[in-house]
Amino acid sequence: MAHVAKAFKYGLKGITGYLEPAERELLRGLLDDVISMLEPQLSSNEDPLTAMIGLDMNVKEPSDRALLRLLPNVMKSDDAASLEFRQLTERSLREGKIGALRAAAMGLDRNELVLTPEEAKLWSMALNDVRLVLAERLDIRDEADADHVHAMQDWSQAEDVESYLALVYNFTTWLQESLVQAMMASMDRKP
Template identity: 70%
Template sequence: MAKAFTSGRRGITGYLEPAERDLLRKLFADIIVMLEPSSPAHQDPLAALIGLDMDVAVPTDPALLRLLPDAVKDDGDAALEFRQLTERSLRETKIGALRAASLGLESEKLVLDAGAAKLWSMALNDVRLVLGERLEIRDENDAERVHQVQDWGDADDVESYLSLVYNFVSWLQESLVQAMLAGLKSGK
């Protein structure tokens, strides 16, 4: 069973069972696949070098849209222009965090420095965003409905299973953030 992250002299530490590490590894890989851009073969090398992507569009998958939201509301042209300028970099940053967190899953005991903890927090947040969208969490009532599923033995459908995974990832992220805050307070 997973142990909450704690802050100590060696950094932030946590413990995950092999099945929990496998689950997280799979979740991180799934999000990476979602985020990997389908780059056209005719892409302008200069545009790629500066991070400009003229071929972007608003994602049709609601979960991907949660990861890559419009930054400008009520102005489609400005939102598209901003997306063209920033989406490639945002995707790369998210993919980098997910890959770094995945690499950290090689050992049952996790030991994170401040940089690794930040990447882990980003990766867990992206998983929660996707799961939250798939579970249609929109308000407190939806969150309570998801939180009521507590026992893996009760997971008899996809929504119940996703709810349990969402609750696990949420707990893990919360313990990580609490450990990060404790490290800040103690000056570590």
């Protein structure tokens, strides 16, 4: 699949972009994957009151590395305090991320993208979470790994899952970079 998306740019209409139908399908799939990772597991014995105020006393540190990267511990060397904090905050953090991912997915119903500043912010957050998950699947641990993946630019080289994922990762990186540049340009031009 050769991508022919146009980079996001800032102009008279605001922040605009263009994605081919196949690219929109690809992005929708990625966004949906991350949404399903983040959707909290409903437990039958959950106290509805604690759920209502956003507490989750059954929460645990995620065993999946990608999920742990999306929902990191708040303290580097205090697991007990991190868990306690997680009980208070993880649910709303998940909900916020799902909200941004859904907002981006909803914008994929047409080729032309015209984003308000708020939509652009949600898009940049959603693309970032997609990239964090892809990076974990690609085992990107350091700058050298990142460079190695970045070198994969030719879609005719996509012959296995890993090279395909690398190309998808590079596409989302390119898209996010152009979006952030457009957002910066729009911030610069504000009075």
